[in-house]
Amino acid sequence: xxxxxxxxxxxxxxxxxxxxxxxxxxxxxxxxxxxxxxxxxxxxxxxxxxxxxxxxxxxxxxxxxxxxxxxxxxxxxxxxxxxxxxxxxxxxxxxxxxxxxxxxxxxxxxxxxxxxxxxxxxxxxxxxxxxxxxxxxxxxxxxxxxxxxxxxxxxxxxxxxxxxxxxxxxxxxxxxxxxxxxxxxxxxxxxxxxxxxxxxxxxxxxxxxxxxxxxxxxxxxxxxxxxxxxxxxxxxxxxxxxxxxxxxxxxxxxxxxxxxxxxxxxxxxxxxxxxxxxxxxxxxxxxxxxxxxxxxxxxxxxxxxxxxxxxxxxxxxxxxxxxxxxxxxxxxxxxxxxxxxxxxxxxxx
Amino acid sequence: xxxxxxxxxxxxxxxxxxxxxxxxxxxxxxxxxxxxxxxxxxxxxxxxxxxxxxxxxxxxxxxxxxxxxxxxxxxxxxxxxxxxxxxxxxxxxxxxxxxxxxxxxxxxxxxxxxxxxxxxxxxxxxxxxxxxxxxxxxxxxxxxxxxxxxxxxxxxxxxxxxxxxxxxxxxxxxxxxxxxxxxxxxxxxxxxxxxxxxxxxxxxxxxxxxxxxxxxxxxxxxxxxxxxxxxxxxxxxxxxxxxxxxxxxxxxxxxxxxxxxxxxxxxxxxxxxxxxxxxxxxxxxxxxxxxxxxxxxxxxxxxxxxxxxxxxxxxxxxxxxxxxxxxxxxxxxxxxxxxxxxxxxxxxx
Numbered sequence: 001x002x003x004x005x006x007x008x009x010x011x012x013x014x015x016x017x018x019x020x021x022x023x024x025x026x027x028x029x030x031x032x033x034x035x036x037x038x039x040x041x042x043x044x045x046x047x048x049x050x051x052x053x054x055x056x057x058x059x060x061x062x063x064x065x066x067x068x069x070x071x072x073x074x075x076x077x078x079x080x081x082x083x084x085x086x087x088x089x090x091x092x093x094x095x096x097x098x099x100x101x102x103x104x105x106x107x108x109x110x111x112x113x114x115x116x117x118x119x120x121x122x123x124x125x126x127x128x129x130x131x132x133x134x135x136x137x138x139x140x141x142x143x144x145x146x147x148x149x150x151x152x153x154x155x156x157x158x159x160x161x162x163x164x165x166x167x168x169x170x171x172x173x174x175x176x177x178x179x180x181x182x183x184x185x186x187x188x189x190x191x192x193x194x195x196x197x198x199x200x201x202x203x204x205x206x207x208x209x210x211x212x213x214x215x216x217x218x219x220x221x222x223x224x225x226x227x228x229x230x231x232x233x234x235x236x237x238x239x240x241x242x243x244x245x246x247x248x249x250x251x252x253x254x255x256x257x258x259x260x261x262x263x264x265x266x267x268x269x270x271x272x273x274x275x276x277x278x279x280x281x282x283x284x285x286x287x288x289x290x291x292x293x294x295x296x297x298x299x300x301x302x303x304x305x306x307x308x309x310x311x312x313x314x315x316x317x318x319x320x321x322x323x324x325x326x327x328x329x330x331x332x333x334x335x336x337x338x339x340x341x342x343x344x345x346x347x348x349x
Numbered sequence: 350x351x352x353x354x355x356x357x358x359x360x361x362x363x364x365x366x367x368x369x370x371x372x373x374x375x376x377x378x379x380x381x382x383x384x385x386x387x388x389x390x391x392x393x394x395x396x397x398x399x400x401x402x403x404x405x406x407x408x409x410x411x412x413x414x415x416x417x418x419x420x421x422x423x424x425x426x427x428x429x430x431x432x433x434x435x436x437x438x439x440x441x442x443x444x445x446x447x448x449x450x451x452x453x454x455x456x457x458x459x460x461x462x463x464x465x466x467x468x469x470x471x472x473x474x475x476x477x478x479x480x481x482x483x484x485x486x487x488x489x490x491x492x493x494x495x496x497x498x499x500x501x502x503x504x505x506x507x508x509x510x511x512x513x514x515x516x517x518x519x520x521x522x523x524x525x526x527x528x529x530x531x532x533x534x535x536x537x538x539x540x541x542x543x544x545x546x547x548x549x550x551x552x553x554x555x556x557x558x559x560x561x562x563x564x565x566x567x568x569x570x571x572x573x574x575x576x577x578x579x580x581x582x583x584x585x586x587x588x589x590x591x592x593x594x595x596x597x598x599x600x601x602x603x604x605x606x607x608x609x610x611x612x613x614x615x616x617x618x619x620x621x622x623x624x625x626x627x628x629x630x631x632x633x634x635x636x637x638x639x640x641x642x643x644x645x646x647x648x649x650x651x652x653x654x655x656x657x658x659x660x661x662x663x664x665x666x667x668x669x670x671x672x673x674x675x676x677x678x679x680x681x682x683x684x685x686x687x688x689x690x691x692x693x694x695x696x697x698x
Contacts, residue, residue, distance in 0.1 A: 167642060173646075252624065292518070
């Protein structure tokens with residue numbers, strides 16, 4: 001840890017992740033630095049996506065934006081999970097409104113073999129570390145800073161499919177047909193991700209989250225083969241910060257994930273607090289699980305639904321969040337109502 | 350039931366749905382009459398989608414096609430869930446490769462109010478009943494014929510959103526912001542669906558399935574509000590044939606759905622046999638749950654995975670099926686390997 005960083009004033013997230021009894025749950029929102037904020041959209045109009053990601057001053061500005069405007073208890077660095085594929089030498093395009101695309105997706109054993117762990121890969125991500133350090137300074141200790149990476153299975157999905165998909169069946173077909181290549185790719189991604197997250201922590205990230213956005217497309221057996229071992233390797237090799245695992249849709253694997261050593265597991269809104277708590281036991285944090293679309297309800301109903309969520313999870317070992325990223329069409333005052341309701345909560349009655 | 354229909358030779362599905370002990374589980378595949386069959390693609394090139402749906406001779410030909418070529422234990426009428434919206438006066442377009450679209454989606458209370466239960470609505474679906482009767486004759490008793498409809502929540506999603514979506518947040522936002530209009534629309538769709546499914550049974554359907562394709566986007570509380578009451582109304586008012594409910598992704602509501610009186614519940618591949626059986630109890634059939642993408646694996650692995658599925662579900666109260674529709678790029682001999690493996694299965698060792 002850099003001794004020059006300002007001391008942390010709001011350490012609620014860190015105390016919660018450490019399993020301490022807290023005055024109320026901390027709150028943040030996935031994609032809280034995003035398109036629902038008018039100031040973000042202004043920057044979006046001005047700079048291409050990867051310019052925003054790769055310019056530490058812009059990434060810092062965007063990361064701090066919701067702290068000023070919405071007031072969550074943590075910042076999460078503005079970046080993208082696909083930068084790890086770029087660092088592996090894969091071209092990734094991101095055009096506004098159409099999602100990510102990879103012009104030359106991996107579709108053969110030869111193409112898979114060309115992707116290798118190389119010492120120089122991590123250096124291609126140095127702009128993220130610069131952004132983290134710059135953001136830590138800019139936050140000035142107001143809230144902790146979260147770093148993140150995509151999970152190997154999710155990055156594999158994009159690498160093979162070449163774009164978003166409802167089923168990622170091209171990626172799955174490749175994993176079925178070329179199991180050795182799949183294992184190679186998942187391992188290479190895992191190795192870089194471990195280095196990347198540790199570098200993020202060195203650069204200033206105080207918590208890291210791993211996003212397995214497409215784990216919900218897997219059966220329990222596929223999850224054990226293609227997702228869990230790599231998540232386990234990541235959690236086991238991260239040093240210096242607690243890890244939050246968010247495998248969206250993988251309600252069926254909560255119990256296994258709770259054994260990895262992660263400090264918290266993210267859950268989506270299909271998974272009730274009672275189900276999740278029963279699956280994971282009494283010692284790990286849960287994070288979630290407000291339906292992002294529920295932020296489109298009238299504000300009094302946002303407040304009511306947020307309180308119901310808080311009542312169901314209880315005070316400790318819980319991080320209030322959405323069950324997926326905030327939607328671009330959420331009015332900022334609805335997001336603020338969500339955050340404010342958590343901050344005003346006085347515990348289970 | 351029309352006494353002129355040929356007598357049924359393969360009644361395995363009906364005996365299974367009736368809870369009888371059977372020699373092996375019956376097998377069919379969702380979307381088994383679809384794009385993975387070359388003969389279907391030939392018809393696709395020749396006739397627009399809704400011409401295929403609305404022409405009883407074509408619908409019959411397509412429905413029987415997989416019975417001849419793949420050999421499942423049931424036929425399911427070739428149609429589309431969105432025909433019910435058409436019968437309510439909503440224009441629905443279907444263009445090859447781009448999915449369904451509704452040029453004038455419902456976005457206001459006034460537009461919602463304009464959609465009403467009218468006695469003449471059901472008459473607009475008479476071509477489906479003709480197709481069912483014609484198919485029953487064409488099947489000549491080889492296998493039973495399944496009719497189907499979309500669930501109210503899923504049709505509501507399309508009606509409001511106007512197209513497919515990963516999140517259907519426009520539909521959810523409408524339900525949050527205009528709860529009375531949402532309830533009205535869900536009720537109107539439910540009423541027509543009850544009439545429609547009963548008419549299908551009168552016309553020759555021996556089993557009916559209700560597809561709630563987007564129920565997996567709901568939280569348990571939302572499911573209880575927007576999905577379950579309408580599914581319950583449908584199951585309670587269907588006469589003369591067993592009902593299969595398939596609420597994709599709604600693992601969290603299996604227990605509630607098992608109380609509706611449905612004869613079977615469909616499950617997807619994220620939901621294990623053990624979890625589902627524990628949730629639903631010992632008296633209702635389960636249907637599923639092979640990952641459609643797993644059919645893209647080499648044939649020996651398709652066979653192995655199919656056997657593992659059969660072992661996990663056991664012999665009785667079980668219908669072998671996919672966990673979602675068959676993918677267009679599945680080689681027909683892989684689909685045949687799946688079906689043949691079920692037919693050759695000799696029970697749990």
